[in-house]
Amino acid sequence: MHVVVLGAGILGVSSAWYLRQEGYQVTVVDRQPGPALETSYANGGQLSVGHVEPWASLETLPQLWRWGFREEAPVLFRPRLDWAQWSWGLRFFRECSPTRHHRNLQALLNLGRYSRSTQQALRRDTGIAFQAADHGILNLYASRADWERGARAAAEITRLGYPRHRLTWEQALALEPALEATQAHWSGATYTPGDGSGDAHLWTEALSLKCQENGVVFRFGQTVQGLEMQGGQVAGVCLKEDALPLAADAVVVALGSYSPLLLRPLGIRIPVYPVKGYSATVPLRQPGAAPSISITDDASKMVFTRLGDTLRIAGTAEFAGYDTSLNPVRCNALVSRARTLFPDAAHYDRPTFWSGLRPATPSNCPLIGRTRIPNLFLNTGHGTLGWTLGCGSGKALADLVSGRTPAVDFSFSGP
Numbered sequence: 001m002h003v004v005v006l007g008a009g010i011l012g013v014s015s016a017w018y019l020r021q022e023g024y025q026v027t028v029v030d031r032q033p034g035p036a037l038e039t040s041y042a043n044g045g046q047l048s049v050g051h052v053e054p055w056a057s058l059e060t061l062p063q064l065w066r067w068g069f070r071e072e073a074p075v076l077f078r079p080r081l082d083w084a085q086w087s088w089g090l091r092f093f094r095e096c097s098p099t100r101h102h103r104n105l106q107a108l109l110n111l112g113r114y115s116r117s118t119q120q121a122l123r124r125d126t127g128i129a130f131q132a133a134d135h136g137i138l139n140l141y142a143s144r145a146d147w148e149r150g151a152r153a154a155a156e157i158t159r160l161g162y163p164r165h166r167l168t169w170e171q172a173l174a175l176e177p178a179l180e181a182t183q184a185h186w187s188g189a190t191y192t193p194g195d196g197s198g199d200a201h202l203w204t205e206a207l208s209l210k211c212q213e214n215g216v217v218f219r220f221g222q223t224v225q226g227l228e229m230q231g232g233q234v235a236g237v238c239l240k241e242d243a244l245p246l247a248a249d250a251v252v253v254a255l256g257s258y259s260p261l262l263l264r265p266l267g268i269r270i271p272v273y274p275v276k277g278y279s280a281t282v283p284l285r286q287p288g289a290a291p292s293i294s295i296t297d298d299a300s301k302m303v304f305t306r307l308g309d310t311l312r313i314a315g316t317a318e319f320a321g322y323d324t325s326l327n328p329v330r331c332n333a334l335v336s337r338a339r340t341l342f343p344d345a346a347h348y349d350r351p352t353f354w355s356g357l358r359p360a361t362p363s364n365c366p367l368i369g370r371t372r373i374p375n376l377f378l379n380t381g382h383g384t385l386g387w388t389l390g391c392g393s394g395k396a397l398a399d400l401v402s403g404r405t406p407a408v409d410f411s412f413s414g415p
């Protein structure tokens with residue numbers, strides 16, 4: 001059976017790996033010249049199972065409203081005459097109810113834990129090096145009220161079986177001495193020892209090479225234009241560069257934020273909307289002054305992750321359609337916040353800026369599974385968590401294609 005995977009980001013490549021392990025003939029198609037060159041390229045690097053709280057909650061709504069329309073705020077909403085944007089917003093409000101929030105949190109935590117152990121097994125089996133650090137993740141809170149909120153979230157995650165501890169500022173400093181030089185005021189922290197970090201691009205590139213060694217075919221530089229249907233099933237994939245469709249027995253859509261555009265002509269509407277984020281990567285100047293634990297600054301919603309001899313600063317969420325242009329105000333906000341936290345750590349005058357479109361769903365839960373077309377599958381909509389959830393989602397998808405129930409309690413998509 002020939003399975004064609006559309007997209008060579010984290011989700012497409014991990015799907016291809018596990019599908020090949022099942023014995024399928026697998027082809028991956030991507031418009032870029034290599035794997036992980038769009039949203040999976042320069043993200044925050046966090047493998048953050050303990051931080052899967054969905055954005056949609058009654059607690060975050062007032063904060064989102066305060067930020068919503070300010071140019072330099074962590075979350076920015078640019079209203080457009082775009083039905084997809086507004087219907088996504090309405091669904092987001094619905095997901096804020098306590099019942100839905102709790103259900104989404106539990107589902108994401110299940111998938112996150114499964115993904116972490118799946119990735120660790122794959123690391124052991126393949127020896128892939130990706131500047132991994134298994135030192136946990138430290139969340140910092142500026143105000144006492146925010147710290148209390150963070151501690152409540154930590155207690156809830158711990159109660160659900162994944163330890164996340166409340167720390168005083170002194171305890172946080174003892175854990176991460178690079179914070180000694182910080183010029184910001186902090187009230188306290190939470191710490192998730194089981195989390196980690198690593199370079200998603202390096203991982204995906206290396207995994208795609210392992211896929212190729214195992215017989216997966218990659219067709220880079222090919223743009224998917226549509227799907228050819230026959231008798232209610234997908235028969236092939238239409239590529240811009242080829243006159244004839246690429247024949248397929250099954251197709252997996254892992255096109256990130258572009259997934260809804262391919263599916264819409266088939267009458268399949270999925271609530272995935274692009275949410276733009278930015279990162280800055282700066283070379284280290286004094287490695288001892290840079291954090292070795294990945295840090296989340298709750299006030300600015302930025303993350304700081306050491307990747308080899310660089311510091312990656314990532315964050316901000318902009319609801320502005322498919323625009324990937326770099327806004328200088330938002331770029332500079334990343335560098336200036338990093339300078340405040342770790343003044344001597346890096347050459348802040350030499351940043352490499354990047355932006356990517358998170359494929360976000362209103363519930364934060366990804367769409368993994370079969371569509372109403374029997375041989376058309378989804379592995380998309382991972383939003384802020386694609387790196388964290390990537391391996392587990394790929395393995396679960398391969399199970400679903402094979403007709404098995406995945407070994408994780410998650411509400412997979414079905415017809």
Ligand SMILES: Cc1cc2nc3c(=O)[nH]c(=O)nc-3n(C[C@H](O)[C@H](O)[C@H](O)COP(=O)(O)OP(=O)(O)OC[C@H]3O[C@@H](n4cnc5c(N)ncnc54)[C@H](O)[C@@H]3O)c2cc1C
Pocket residue numbers: 006007008009010011012029030031032035036037038039040041042043044045046047048222223224225254255256257258276277278279303314315355356357358359379380381382383384385386387388389
């Ligand atoms: C600033 C930022 C920080 C982040 N930080 C983290 C983090 O710390 N931890 C975490 O877990 N997640 C993080 N994420 C989220 C994570 O990066 C994404 O969820 C993940 O990369 C999505 O992967 P994907 O494979 O679904 O999409 P993509 O990586 O975008 O892959 C989709 C692929 O489809 C291809 N494609 C699209 N359309 C076509 C077409 N028509 N024809 C052919 N090919 C096509 C693209 O070229 C692309 O390679 C962050 C995201 C951003 C933006």
